[in-house]
Amino acid sequence: MDFSFADEDADFRADARAWLEAHFTGEFATAAGTGGPGSEHEGSCLRRRWEQELGSGGWVGIGWEQDGFGNRRASLTQQVVWAEEYARIRAPGRMGHIGENLLAPTLIAYGSEEQKRRFLPPIARGEELWCQGYSEPGAGSDLAGVRTTAEKEGDGYRVTGQKIWTSLAQDADWCFVLARTEPGSTRHHGLSFLLVPMDQPGRIDVRPIRQMSGTAEFNEVFFDGAHAVGVVGGEGNGWQVAMGLLALERGVSTLVQQIGFARELEEVIGEAVARGAAAEDPVLRDRLVRQWAELRTMRWNALRTLGTTTDPGAPSVAKLLWGGWHQRLGELAMQVRGASAAVGPYDWDAAHPYELDAQQRQFLFTRADTIYGGSDEIQRTIIAERVLGLPREPR
Secondary structure (H helix, E strand, O other): OOOOOOHHHHHHHHHHHHHHHHHOOHHHHOOOOOOOOOOOOOOHHHHHHHHHHHHHOOOOOOOOOOOOOOOOOOOHHHHHHHHHHHHHOOOOOOOOHHHHHHHHHHHHHHOOHHHHHHHHHHHHOOOOOEEEEOOEOOEOOOHHHOOOEEEEEOOEEEEEEEEOOOOOOOOOOEEEEEEEOOOOOOOOOOEEEEEEEOOOOOOEEEEEEOOOOOOOOEEEEEEEEEEEOEEEOOOOOHHHHHHHHHHHOOOHHHHHHHHHHHHHHHHHHHHHHHHOHHHHOHHHHHHHHHHHHHHHHHHHHHHHOOOOOOOOOHHHHHHHHHHHHHHHHHHHHHHHHHHHHHOOOEOOOOOOOEOOOHHHHHHHHHOOOOOOOOOHHHHHHHHHHHHOOOOOOOO
């Protein structure tokens, strides 16, 4: 396949680079490199303002199949170009990712015209942030086991239940929630995809989950009769909508993720060279080369499947590849540092005298890479049953 960029992509790159260099300055530049995996809590106020700066330039929603909401339009290759330029300048992790790349395409595919007019413009302006209410205790990888309920009330619903591992819930203005709207229903039947405003004191309680890395970007969210203003795709069609959204979760966003991975790998290689470990240890040097080669392979695979909607196994293959790769990178970073990886800088005069550094946090966070977003076991089952046609696992 031809993975080269066209002349118009080069022009698009020049525009993107010029805009970023002109706008990612001053206060915004102090957020460089923040907000990545395991550190999504960093500088949330400044990064929220950065979302609005991106929106004012039309850079939010460039991959939507619809324009007219203040967003620019870009081809798939131009979306890759934007991601590369964004990573090159080390702009911060996107707080609007869930609204821009998950909810918005879902509304475009399944939402009403009224819902599109209401929710797409503020997402494109970077003014409203979203979180995802899917996983529950006992219903993570097995999403069809959700127990959160919603009762019809006037034009909306009253939502009661608990969600967990909810990224950025502490900063979000809205949450899309998968809830059971048909009493007595089981599995993927009787579910609906609801839109819930987060500013409901006494009805929504967000509790941060502190991890072993010391950070708390994930949350538990408790709904106690919280009001939902709308249902996407019709009542009872939540499973179809939810599965459509999960298919959108990978694609260009996978390439964006890989650009961040490349930067992390460069840092590990740089440290190995500086410590002399790459020259002295042939086994370590081989691991570094393998990490580089596997990352290149993941990139070509992501580009190959970028425009593919007919391969049901492509998202699962991508998740299996990057989850294991990133976990091994975390281990490799600690191996390069040796015994010093077990200790970190401290300042007895600080409020928290002992803090993990970026690579230590990365190592601890990557332990979950093969679990969250669909565990490796679930991904292999999907490939076996839906792609290879093997017998279904007993339920």
